[in-house]
Amino acid sequence: MIPPEFEYSKATSIQDAIAQLGANEDAKLLAGGHSLLPMMKLRFAEPPHLIDINGIEELKGIRLDGDTICIGAMTTENELIESQILQQHCPLLVEAARLVADPQVRNRGTIGGDVVHGDPGNDHPAVMLALDATLVLQGPDGERQQSANGFFLGTYWNDLQEHEILVELRIPVIKPGVGHGYSKLKRKTGDYAVAGSPVVVELDGDVCSDIRIALTNVAPMAIRVEAAESLLRGKVIDDALIEQAAAEVIKACDPAEDLRGDVLYKSHMAAEMARRSIRAALQQARG
Amino acid sequence: MAKQHVSFNLNGKKVDALVEPRDLLVHTIRETLNLTGTHIGCESSHCGACTVDLDGKSVKSCTVLAVQAEGSELKTVEGLADADGLHAVQQAFIQEHGLQCGFCTPGMLIRAYRFLQENPNPTEEEIRWGMSGNLCRCTGYQNIVKAVQTAAQTLQQA
Numbered sequence: 001m002i003p004p005e006f007e008y009s010k011a012t013s014i015q016d017a018i019a020q021l022g023a024n025e026d027a028k029l030l031a032g033g034h035s036l037l038p039m040m041k042l043r044f045a046e047p048p049h050l051i052d053i054n055g056i057e058e059l060k061g062i063r064l065d066g067d068t069i070c071i072g073a074m075t076t077e078n079e080l081i082e083s084q085i086l087q088q089h090c091p092l093l094v095e096a097a098r099l100v101a102d103p104q105v106r107n108r109g110t111i112g113g114d115v116v117h118g119d120p121g122n123d124h125p126a127v128m129l130a131l132d133a134t135l136v137l138q139g140p141d142g143e144r145q146q147s148a149n150g151f152f153l154g155t156y157w158n159d160l161q162e163h164e165i166l167v168e169l170r171i172p173v174i175k176p177g178v179g180h181g182y183s184k185l186k187r188k189t190g191d192y193a194v195a196g197s198p199v200v201v202e203l204d205g206d207v208c209s210d211i212r213i214a215l216t217n218v219a220p221m222a223i224r225v226e227a228a229e230s231l232l233r234g235k236v237i238d239d240a241l242i243e244q245a246a247a248e249v250i251k252a253c254d255p256a257e258d259l260r261g262d263v264l265y266k267s268h269m270a271a272e273m274a275r276r277s278i279r280a281a282l283q284q285a286r287g
Numbered sequence: 288m289a290k291q292h293v294s295f296n297l298n299g300k301k302v303d304a305l306v307e308p309r310d311l312l313v314h315t316i317r318e319t320l321n322l323t324g325t326h327i328g329c330e331s332s333h334c335g336a337c338t339v340d341l342d343g344k345s346v347k348s349c350t351v352l353a354v355q356a357e358g359s360e361l362k363t364v365e366g367l368a369d370a371d372g373l374h375a376v377q378q379a380f381i382q383e384h385g386l387q388c389g390f391c392t393p394g395m396l397i398r399a400y401r402f403l404q405e406n407p408n409p410t411e412e413e414i415r416w417g418m419s420g421n422l423c424r425c426t427g428y429q430n431i432v433k434a435v436q437t438a439a440q441t442l443q444q445a
Contacts (some may be wrong), residue, residue, distance in 0.1 A: 001330045001331070002309055002310075002311065003308065003309045003311075004316070005308075006308055006309060007308065008290040008308030008352070008354055030352075033351070033352070034332055034350055037311075037352075038331050038332060038350065041330065041331070052355065054355065078344075089291070101420075102335070102419050102420030103402075103417055103418075103419065103420045104332075104335060104338055104345045104346055104347045104398070104420040105332055105347065105399075107346055108346055108347075108350070108351070189419040190333050190420070198329075279307075
């Protein structure tokens with residue numbers, strides 16, 4: 001399988017990439033390429049021009065800026081896993097990256113590509129929702145910041161504007177009293193999730209002061225289950241409440257039926273992933 | 288599409304090739320540079336038969352463009368053996384019977400070569416995780432895991 005013909009150029013800086021996007025109609029950015037190139041082989045995508053952004057150093061790396069972790073969009077999955085900063089301040093992201101694809105793919109696949117690609121099976125969009133991340137986007141008119149909450153609009157549809165590039169992801173460090181859980185059901189290594197659920201919970205004593213429950217691959221895009229969150233917020237979470245939240249998760253699901261299962265199965269698996277993640281997050285938040 | 292000139296170090300030797308932007312690295316290695324040890328399996332970045340070592344990292348060469356290898360250090364299965372004979376991972380796959388039909392083996396070998404540098408003294412579980420990007424339809428993996436364990440011991444003693 002060989003992709004259709006296209007022009008290829010390398011971008012040397014963020015500004016250069018934005019200029020090249022403007023100068024070449026329907027051009028696509030080439031990040032890790034592990035979603036785009038397979039789609040091109042299958043003719044699901046036929047961009048006339050690929051702009052390779054792998055050489056742009058300013059898009060790489062993880063740094064701590066006060067209480068915020070800043071992750072360059074071209075940071076690879078394996079770099080997330082190996083990061084001391086993330087292991088210490090945001091282990092949820094390390095856990096999630098370990099369950100993405102396989103070792104070779106994780107050497108190429110990037111967090112930014114995963115976030116903006118738009119396949120509902122991509123894992124990082126839901127993780128970004130659970131972490132309340134901020135996306136830094138740069139375009140011809142300058143830089144803007146956009147909350148992950150509201151960025152994902154549908155399958156292959158998000159709030160990225162024309163000729164814009166995702167530059168960085170900003171994530172608040174996980175503090176004492178905050179716990180996380182991550183559960184992902186997949187049939188085999190390398191497969192997309194049947195269902196996945198990252199959860200972040202904040203406790204004030206025994207009371208849940210805030211919670212974010214997100215889901216992967218059970219709707220046209222990554223979603224947060226706000227109905228379940230508001231059931232738990234302000235309460236001491238017990239098994240009965242978790243069951244009520246799980247029922248809300250099932251209601252929120254709108255998965256596509258495929259070889260991974262039918263609508264009912266996937267919705268119930270999403271609920272089970274959420275249950276497990278809520279319990280893990282609570283246990284961690286309690287210390 | 289106009290062909291582009293690409294050059295990189297392949298198994299320690301500088302090579303040049305004229306490629307189209309759409310040429311995949313695995314096709315350039317096999318068909319232009321005539322090193323057919325690297326296999327094409329699924330062509331969709333699942334099976335790992337096309338695994339090569341690109342700048343010290345294992346990658347699936349069916350999902351990297353040849354133009355992206357410009358200036359890189361590339362190692363394929365042909366680069367494992369040296370004047371002293373087979374590499375420890377190759378020897379271990381023979382000793383432990385880590386293959387049956389052999390189709391996945393070049394990918395397994397070049398991945399194991401890199402994995403044992405990333406983790407020289409792995410547990411069985413770490414081997415299974417580290418080798419999880421390579422599929423084998425014959426062996427059931429048991430002897431592949433044993434081969435990687437054996438290679439680890441050999442390399443540790445060396």
